Amino acid sequence: MSGFIFEKDADGIVTVTMDMPGQSANTMSDAYDGFMSETISRLETEEGLTGVIFASAKNTFFAGADLNSILSTGTSTEDFFNYIETSKGYFRRIEKLPVPVVAAINGAALGGGYELCLACNHRIVVDNPKAIVGLPEVTLGLLPGAGGVVRLTALLGLEKALPRLLEGKPAKPADALKEGMVDEIVATEEDLVPAAKAWIKANPGNAAQPWDQKGFKYPGGHADAPNIRMTATVAPTLLFKRTRGLMPAPEKIVDIAVNSMRMGFESALRQESRGLCALVATPEAKAAISTFFFGLNGIKNGKLRPAGDRWAAKSSAVLGAGMMGAGIAWAHASRGLPVYLKDTDMAKTEKGKAYSEGLVEKRIKRGQMKEAAGKELLDRITPTDNDADFEGADIIIEAVFEDIELKEKVIPETFKQLGPDGIYGSNTSTLPISLLAQSCPDPARFIGIHFFSPVDKMQLVELIVGEKTSEETVRKAYDYVMQIGKIPIIVNDSRGFFTSRVFGTFTDEGASLIVDGVDPVLIERAAWKVGMPVGPLAVADEVSLVLQKKVHDTHKVLDKRLGLENGFPSRNDATIAVNHKMVEMQRGGRQYGGGFYDYNPDGSKSIWRGVEQFMKGNSEIPMRDVEDRIIYRQVIETIRCYDEGVLRNEVEANVGSIFGIGFPAHTGGALQFVHGVGIDAFAKRAAELADAYGERFNISRGALDKLRASEKKAA
Incomplete structure (x- = not known):
């Protein structure tokens, strides 16, 4: 079967390998309905069937819903409700198969992908940090609509399920196993299917899900248990403190999770469908999908990047060891980029490096960093008061005080140390780049690179294109920002930029x-x-x-x-x-x-x-x-x-307003706010x-x- 490959071995175990044609990942696209429907119908009538394994031929297991189709949904119609019910009906039919079903998770299983895993009796994941599992729908203004809310609550219990449902954070294999989101870890991808077959053979009668068995008890307590009643009472208050009542998805998730424990399983699934229908047409969902999925991923995937070969800096220098310069040096060193930190005297540069030493010390105390890794990071920062030390640098960032005369003095003095293919960036927040470029020996290699304070926490970097900045320099600056783990937006020169x-x-x-x-x-x-x-x-x-x-x-x-x-x-x-x-x-x-x-x-x-x-x-x-x-x-x-x-497009306007200015995230950004209203x-x-x-x-x-x-x- 094209798309879903159906293979039955001599022991009666069928392996369904999902490999949807023309797609880099398996998703719930229009083609998916046909593939899944045919596959389940065949499994339901297959003679001699002893077990089923769902596997993937892609790098990921299953990516979930097609967000383009959700974004184009105008209102919460009866047709959309029926579509949701049909889709989640496939998973319910999988649960009703008379044989054990195993998910062999070779890569990311998020959203609908993990909901498929939840419908299986057993979940095995490869020991790979990229093989994450979870339900991130809340970050898109939605809720897991294919049984995710109901099943995760039944699998983990309310107290453990709510954090995963409300935060949307995926879990790596070890954490997923510890929390009960998966049942087994194998060392390599090649071990997945053999391990799945071994479990099926060892559990020939294990076909019914726990929640379909008589006498099922929710882990951690039923709906009337004191701790669960307390959680259900306190959760809305804690949630409001976090969301301020501006995000409807988390509230809806809490409501459905709590009430799923008080009604029949089928009724709970239907209530979940109604909840998704209510959310999908909200401005908050449209905004989140547009900005945080398509917009942000487009930036990270280089959709807005100038065309050309990828570039990476191997050496760097930061001029000015104040708060901004020290923060930029940290950003370089923490991502493996060696950096010279320069100021007018060594006392100032040593003080600038001390900023990174403080950050390393905090991370070590919190268990977020090993001492050896901290030492390696700090060794990448070299304090200096001598320009000659960073001769041939791939990138120089000028981060001196916001004084035009000072900058016009520093830029030509230090530009001569730049390598032949390097670029020079001025970390200015408001001064025109085209004007500063007049002091630069080669304005084509000069660009504004505006970091935000504190640099170790703020993700956005604003790239400002001057009148003579070359396209090659813009491309290299874009790649540099991605190299140090930040989010670049490109804007044209103006007083104050964007x-x-x-x-x-x-x-x-x-x-x-x-x-x-x-x-x-x-x-x-x-x-x-x-x-x-x-x-x-x-x-x-x-x-x-x-x-x-x-x-x-x-x-x-x-x-x-x-x-x-x-x-x-x-x-x-x-x-x-x-x-x-x-x-x-x-x-x-x-x-x-x-x-x-x-x-x-x-x-x-x-x-x-x-x-x-x-x-x-x-x-x-x-x-x-x-x-x-x-x-x-x-x-x-x-x-x-x-x-x-000044702004080239709405995507960069929205992402920049949220990550640079702190514009309310639930709106999707400043221009998306207009469309929402x-x-x-x-x-x-x-x-x-x-x-x-x-x-x-x-x-x-x-x-x-x-x-x-x-x-x-x-x-």
Whole structure:
């Protein structure tokens, strides 16, 4: 049978090897229905059948549902419900076979792939870190709809199943065995089928699943057990603290998992189907699939990468051993890239390396790193105060202070140490790359490489293409970012680029709300409610109001040089009126002892009530307006970046807004938020905000038409 190969041995054991044609992985595509239906029908009528093994000819076992088809589902229709019921019906028929069934897991079995494994009596996995198993649907705004919620709860019990269902994290073989997600591990892929046949022969009558046997008891306790009742009671509260009620999938999973223990198995499976139908049409699911699956995977797989051969740096140098430079050096060393860390004197460079030493020490204490591995990592970082030490480097990252005159001095002095095929990156957050490139001996090999702080935690890197940056340099920079385990997005040159420009509107709107008389506590609460990880006042303190003012002053110097009155593309009037004044009052942020917050010795903090002196309006602004101003301000600036060509596409806009700015993940990103609301509805609401609060909420018709065109193309 094409797609599913049916082989029966002399002992009556059938091995079904899944090898769907024209696909790199086995998925629940349209072709799958035919293959699975024919296979099960044949197994149900096969004479002399003693056992069944499901195996795979692909590198992975089974990849699960076809997300393209889910993404194109408009509403939760009866047809979609029937489709789900038919698909999960195949697994129920497998469970009803009168012979034992084994899953021989040679590679990743995720989502529907692991749900197939759950329908088998026995699960054997190869001892390979790539042979992961799990149910990641929650990360896509969905729930496991082919029996995953119901069966995993029955297999592990509620207390053990919920973490796997709610976090969506896959398990490697050893962990999967320890938790009971698989039953056996074999050393090599060649051992899988023989081990499966051996188990079938040793368990000839083991055909019924535990939950289909009389007297079945849920591991860890039934629904009325005190510990289970406590878990069912506490779980929603803990979940709300994590999701803020913004993600419907986890709530639905808890509801179905708990109630599956209180009803018949068939009824629970049907309830699970209804739950998936309810989720699949939600904006959150559409957003998660678009951004976190297709968008993020597209970036990682090089879909947006310039064409050309792969490139890898073998040597590197980082100039500036401050917080950013030290973090970049860590990023290099932790991924095996030797790095020279250079500053004006050895004391500063040694201090910069000490940052990595601290990170290594923490990981060793937590059991996340062996001492030998930590020593190897630190040995890759060489402090220096001599440019000659890194002569011939493949990549040099300039990470000195955000001072244009300083950068223009450092760049030509150090560029001469670059290898003939190397590239030079400036870690600037706002300064135009084309302008800095004027100080570079070869502007074609010069590019902006904007890291985010703290570098060891932040995944995004913004690549800024200058007027003379070559395509080859962009490609090498993209490969370099992937080499050190980060997520690259490519943007065109502009003052503030994309992320810094939009981030500035977030903090500026916080200051604007203060000017309008809104209580600071309410401002921070509104940001929490809409899904921002930190409020605009708290994040301003963390970044430091002093740094914000320094960046502003740098751009004033730049304006003077360029003969401009105000060349920065986004307005920050409230930041000037509030944040900069606070700096003059010696309230520069957390590291300066206080800013919008007072910081107490015990680690607690509270709003500085002196901020009330900046309030000019009244506080009778509806909470919805406060929330929308925080979100819409960022989205509108993102739209402007897209319209102006700073952003190349919506994928990088969405991924960049989430991983660089902290835009609420449940929306799928700043531009996906517009599609989720609806372009016309978004435009109407923006117009209302503009009428009430100012022209910063205006959007051009051309920008909206560009979004409509991309939406039409995607459809």
